[in-house]
Amino acid sequence: xxxxxxxxxxxxGVAAIATSAVMVNAQDVPPLAALGEPxxxxxxxxxxxxxxxxxxxxxxxxxGGDASTxxxxxxxxxxxxxxxDSLSRxxxxxxxxxxxxxxxxxxxxxxxxxxxxAASLEKQAPSAAxxxxxxxxxxxxxxxxxxxxxxxxxxxxxVFGTEYPLISDAWNAIAAFERTLIVNDTPVxxxxxxDTSALSDEQVAGMELFNGKAGCIQCHNGAQATDExxxxxxxxxxxxxxxxxxxxxxxxxxxxxxGVTQEMYRKLKDDPGLYFRSKEKDHMGKFRxxxxxxxxxxxxxxxxxxxxxxxxxxxxxxxxxxxxxFTDGTMASTKTDKIKPLGLNDEEVGQLxxxxxxxxxxxxxxxxxxxxxxxxxxxx
Amino acid sequence: xxxNISPANFTQDxxxxxxxxxxxxxxxxxxKSMKISRFKRSFVLTLGxxxxxxxxxxxxxxxxxxxxxxxxxxxxxxxxxxxxxxxFFDKRLSGDAAISCSSCHQPEHGYSDGLAxxxxxxxxxxxxxxxxxxxxxxxxxxxxxxxxGTNLNDVTRENITEDYIMNMDMRMMQERxxxxxxxxxxxxxxxxxxxxxxxxxxxxxxxxxxxISQNAPFDSGTMTDAAKRGQALFEGKAGCVSCHxxxxxxxxxxxxxxxxxNPEIWxxxxxxxxxxxxxxxxxxxxxxxxxxxxxxxxxxxPADRSDVGSFNTxxxxxxxxxxxxxxxxxxxxxxxxxxxxxxxxxxxxNKDKEVKPLGLTFAEQKDIxxxxxxxxxxxxxxxxxxxxxxxxxxxxxxxxxxxxxx
Numbered sequence: 141x142x143x144x145x146x147x148x149x150x151x152x153g154v155a156a157i158a159t160s161a162v163m164v165n166a167q168d169v170p171p172l173a174a175l176g177e178p179x180x181x182x183x184x185x186x187x188x189x190x191x192x193x194x195x196x197x198x199x200x201x202x203x204g205g206d207a208s209t210x211x212x213x214x215x216x217x218x219x220x221x222x223x224x225d226s227l228s229r230x231x232x233x234x235x236x237x238x239x240x241x242x243x244x245x246x247x248x249x250x251x252x253x254x255x256x257x258a259a260s261l262e263k264q265a266p267s268a269a270x271x272x273x274x275x276x277x278x279x280x281x282x283x284x285x286x287x288x289x290x291x292x293x294x295x296x297x298x299v300f301g302t303e304y305p306l307i308s309d310a311w312n313a314i315a316a317f318e319r320t321l322i323v324n325d326t327p328v329x330x331x332x333x334x335d336t337s338a339l340s341d342e343q344v345a346g347m348e349l350f351n352g353k354a355g356c357i358q359c360h361n362g363a364q365a366t367d368e369x370x371x372x373x374x375x376x377x378x379x380x381x382x383x384x385x386x387x388x389x390x391x392x393x394x395x396x397x398x399g400v401t402q403e404m405y406r407k408l409k410d411d412p413g414l415y416f417r418s419k420e421k422d423h424m425g426k427f428r429x430x431x432x433x434x435x436x437x438x439x440x441x442x443x444x445x446x447x448x449x450x451x452x453x454x455x456x457x458x459x460x461x462x463x464x465x466f467t468d469g470t471m472a473s474t475k476t477d478k479i480k481p482l483g484l485n486d487e488e489v490g491q492l493x494x495x496x497x498x499x500x501x502x503x504x505x506x507x508x509x510x511x512x513x514x515x516x517x518x519x520x
Numbered sequence: 521x522x523x524n525i526s527p528a529n530f531t532q533d534x535x536x537x538x539x540x541x542x543x544x545x546x547x548x549x550x551x552k553s554m555k556i557s558r559f560k561r562s563f564v565l566t567l568g569x570x571x572x573x574x575x576x577x578x579x580x581x582x583x584x585x586x587x588x589x590x591x592x593x594x595x596x597x598x599x600x601x602x603x604x605x606x607x608f609f610d611k612r613l614s615g616d617a618a619i620s621c622s623s624c625h626q627p628e629h630g631y632s633d634g635l636a637x638x639x640x641x642x643x644x645x646x647x648x649x650x651x652x653x654x655x656x657x658x659x660x661x662x663x664x665x666x667x668x669g670t671n672l673n674d675v676t677r678e679n680i681t682e683d684y685i686m687n688m689d690m691r692m693m694q695e696r697x698x699x700x701x702x703x704x705x706x707x708x709x710x711x712x713x714x715x716x717x718x719x720x721x722x723x724x725x726x727x728x729x730x731x732i733s734q735n736a737p738f739d740s741g742t743m744t745d746a747a748k749r750g751q752a753l754f755e756g757k758a759g760c761v762s763c764h765x766x767x768x769x770x771x772x773x774x775x776x777x778x779x780x781x782n783p784e785i786w787x788x789x790x791x792x793x794x795x796x797x798x799x800x801x802x803x804x805x806x807x808x809x810x811x812x813x814x815x816x817x818x819x820x821x822p823a824d825r826s827d828v829g830s831f832n833t834x835x836x837x838x839x840x841x842x843x844x845x846x847x848x849x850x851x852x853x854x855x856x857x858x859x860x861x862x863x864x865x866x867x868x869x870n871k872d873k874e875v876k877p878l879g880l881t882f883a884e885q886k887d888i889x890x891x892x893x894x895x896x897x898x899x900x901x902x903x904x905x906x907x908x909x910x911x912x913x914x915x916x917x918x919x920x921x922x923x924x925x926x
Contacts, residue, residue, distance in 0.1 A: 385699050409926075
C-alpha cells in the first residue's frame with residue numbers, strides 16, 4: 141500500500157496547483173484501508189485541555205461578525221457535522237454558495253474546502269470564520285471578545301500560556317478538537333482488519349463493484365477514500381442559482397471577490413472550483429474528490445448539494461456523470477475521462493449504496509458545551 | 521431548513537458587573553504644563569493598521585475670520601440624492617442586513633439616536649455618542665476623534681465597512697444592490713450606470729447634502745431677546761466662540777475640556793470589548809489596560825500623549841434634536857453642558873488651558889442655552905428627507921438568469 145501523501149500548499153496570489161489527470165489503473169492506486177490514527181502536526185500538539193477549549197469555541201457564535209454564527213451553525217452534529225441543505229445557510233443576510241462538508245475525519249485531509257484552498261484545519265477555521273458568506277468576523281473583534289470572557293482567559297492561559305487569548309490560538313484549539321472527531325471503526329474498517337463477518341454479502345458485493353466494475357477506486361482510494369485530486373464530473377449547476385435571488389447575489393459576490401477577469405465575471409454561470417485558485421483554464425469546474433466515510437449522514441451530496449441521497453449519486457455515476465458549463469465547451473471542456481457509463485443494474489446500484497452505508501459507521505454525537513459569559517474586565 | 525441559532529441577541533446575555541471598572545488612568549504625569557496641540561484638517565489614510573497623518577498647527581483659532589454665521593447649503597443633484605436616500609435607509613447595507621445608516625442616524629433625533637452611547641452592529645456595542653448628520657456635508661473632518669479628514673465618501677466607506685458599525689464587505693454590498701431592479705434603474709437615472717460600491721459611496725454623500733439646517737431662529741433672524749443676550753455672552757464673556765466658530769460653530773479641531781469618562785464603557789463588557797478592539801486596530805498601545813477613550817490621540821499619536829482625551833469640537837447646530845451631549849453622551853441637557861463650562865470644564869491633565877471658570881450667573885447660563893436652542897431648526901423628518909416606500913429585505917431572482925450577463 142502506498143502511503144497517502146499530504147500535500148501542503150501555500151497559496152500566494154495565483155499559485156499553480158498540480159492536478160494532472162493522468163489515467164490511473166485501479167491496480168496502481170492505494171486500496172481502501174482501515175483508518176488509523178490521524179496525523180497530528182508538530183506545531184499544534186493535542187492535549188485534553190486544548191481539545192476541550194476547542195470544543196467550546198466550535199459552538200461559540202462570538203467567533204463571527206454579529207455573534208450569531210458559530211462553526212457548529214453550518215457543521216451541525218445531527219446533520220453529519222455538515223448542513224442539511226444543498227447550499228450551506230451562510231451568514232445572516234446571505235446564503236453560502238457551496239455544500240457544507242462534514243467535519244468528521246477531516247483530520248486526515250491535506251486540503252480543506254471543495255477547491256482545497258486551506259492546507260490545514262488551522263487554516264480552514266479562520267477562513268470560514270471570516271468569509272462574508274460564512275462567519276463574517278474580523279480578527280480584532282473576535283480576539284477581543286475572547287478577552288472579555290474570564291473562562292476563556294483562564295483556559296487559553298492554561299493551554300497556550302498567554303495573558304489574553306490570541307485569535308490564532310483559537311483556531312489551533314478548534315483544529316485540535318476537530319482532530320478528535322474521528323470515525324474509524326466502521327464495518328468496512330473491521331472487515332479490512334480481518335473481521336469478515338462485519339459486512340453483509342450485499343455490502344461485500346458493493347465493495348467489489350467499488351474496486352472493480354464501477355471504478356470508484358480510481359479516485360476514492362486509500363484509507364480516506366479520496367485521492368485529494370481535482371476532477372470535473374459534470375455535476376449540474378446549483379438549482380438555486382436559477383431561481384433564488386439571494387443565491388444569485390452570493391454567486392456574483394464569489395466570482396467578484398475571488399478575482400476573475402471582467403469577461404469571466406460577466407459570463408460565469410457555474411462554480412469554476414479549482415480555477416479560482418490557479419486561474420488555469422484547465423482547472424475549470426474541478427473539485428477535490430471528497431472522502432466517502434460517514435457519507436450516510438451527510439446528505440445532500442456534491443459540491444453544490446445537487447443530489448439528495450446516495451442512490452441518486454450512484455445513478456449519476458452509472459449514467460457516466462453529467463454536463464455543465466465546464467464540460468460542454470461553454471466555458472471549458474474539462475470533464476474527466478475516468479468517468480463513463482457503468483452499466484450497473486438496480487441490484488448493483490443497491491449493493492454500492494449498501495457498501496457506502498457500511499463505510500459510515502455509527503453516528504458521532506457529543507454533548508454540547510456550556511458557553512461561558514462575558515464579564516467586565518477588572519484591573520489586573 | 522435549520523436555523524437554530526438565533527441571530528445577534530446571544531451576546532446581550534452577559535453578566536453585567538457594575539462597579540468593577542478600573543479607575544481612570546492618568547497618562548500624563550507631567551500634568552498641566554503640557555501644551556495642547558491642535559490639528560487643523562487631518563488627512564488620514566487607513567491602510568491595514570497604519571495611520572498616516574495630521575498636520576499640526578498651534579495658536580489661536582480663527583475666530584476673527586471665521587465668525588459664526590448662516591449656513592450656505594450645498595448644491596444637490598436630485599437623482600443622485602434620491603438614490604442616496606434609499607441607500608441610507610436600506611438595511612441590506614450592513615453585513616447581516618440588520619441595520620441601516622438610519623438605525624443610528626434617526627431622522628426623529630436629528631440624525632442621531634437619542635442615546636448616550638450608540639448601539640453599534642449586532643454583537644458589539646458602541647462607545648461614543650452618535651453624532652448628528654445634519655450639516656455634516658459642510659464639515660471638514662468627521663468622527664469624534666476626527667480620524668477622517670478627507671471627504672464623506674471615505675466617511676461612508678468607514679461606517680459601512682467598520683466591524684463594529686456595519687461590518688459590510690463592500691463587494692457583497694455591490695452585488696446585493698445589483699440584485700434590486702429599483703436600484704438598477706435609480707443608478708442609471710442618476711448617471712452612475714451599473715450599481716457599484718464606488719457609486720454607492722458617492723450617492724450617500726449626495727443625500728447628506730440635503731440634510732442642512734432649515735429655519736433656525738439664528739438664521740432667520742427670529743431669535744428671542746434671551747437668545748440674543750446669549751449670543752453676546754457666547755461671543756464675549758463666555759468665550760465659546762473661540763472654538764465654536766464658523767457657520768457650523770466648530771473650529772474642526774480637537775480640544776480637551778475634561779469631560780469625565782462614561783463609566784458604562786468600562787463596566788459593560790461589550791462596550792469595553794468594542795472599544796478595545798477599536799483601540800487594537802488603531803494601534804493604541806497597552807489597549808487592554810487603558811480605561812479611557814483616548815480620542816484624537818490616534819491621529820498624531822504624540823509620544824507625550826498630550827492628545828489623549830481630546831475630541832473634535834462638535835457643531836452646535838440642531839442641539840435641541842440631538843441630546844445627550846458630548847462625545848460620550850454624559851450630559852442630558854444643554855444647561856448641564858453650559859454649567860460644566862461655567863465651572864471651568866472637568867479635570868484632566870491635558871485640559872486645554874483656555875477652558876477655565878467663566879463666572880456666569882444663572883440667568884446668563886440660561887441665556888446661552890436660549891441661544892444654543894436658537895441654533896436648532898425644523899426637524900428633517902418629512903418625505904423630502906426620509907425614504908417613504910418600503911425597502912425590500914429580500915431579493916428577487918433575476919429571470920432567465922443563465923441568459924443574462926452578470
